[in-house]
Amino acid sequence: MVGSAGGGAKHPDWYHNLLANPRATVETGVFTYEAEALVLRDAERHETFARLAEADPGWAEYQSKTTRIIPVVALTQVAGGPPNAGSFGAALRLIHGAFRRELALVRREVASSGPGIGAQLRINCLTLCRGLHIHHTFESGGLFPSMLERHPELAATITTLEAEHAKIAGLLEALQTLVSTPSTTSVLAAVDELITELTQHLDYEEEQLIPLLD
Incomplete structure (x- = not known):
């Protein structure tokens, strides 16, 4: 986490809250977990911030606007994790629902962002892209082969889903560039x-797979 406050003169309130109590609750839209916050100091902070700024120059731009040293905070999960959804089908619905919500949120942010894309919006887009990539990698490497082994009649469905994964991967790559x-x-x-x-x-994946996962 980066306490940029848009390059403002003061650290954001959440930073002071974490200094007072480093325990935080993280909500991803699918998973909720407890994390321990650690403020990075000295060389570790500078090296981490430099990597972040290299990936997204917006962070360096924020730093140039203020005389304070923008803090960088690392969060380490200490408890919690995947939801108890009751079935694999229900878990898949939760995950898909989170991606739908996050993508709609990114869409609203982009539409209202004005003439340029800010650093935080870029991070949101890249985080969403990374999350979808990880999810599809898990499905292609684990879920799909497992289901195909138990349900050979899904061969055509899995082929279609894999082709859709490939197409979406191309769209994600293009978005990350843009x-x-x-x-x-x-x-x-x-x-x-x-x-x-x-x-x-x-929609297609849920229609085809969830009845067999519930």
């Missing part, structure tokens, strides 16, 4: 295309 550009128009178009393709994919 968020580094100053134009929100192209990013918004890419997000809209991703929403269309991902919604169709999630």
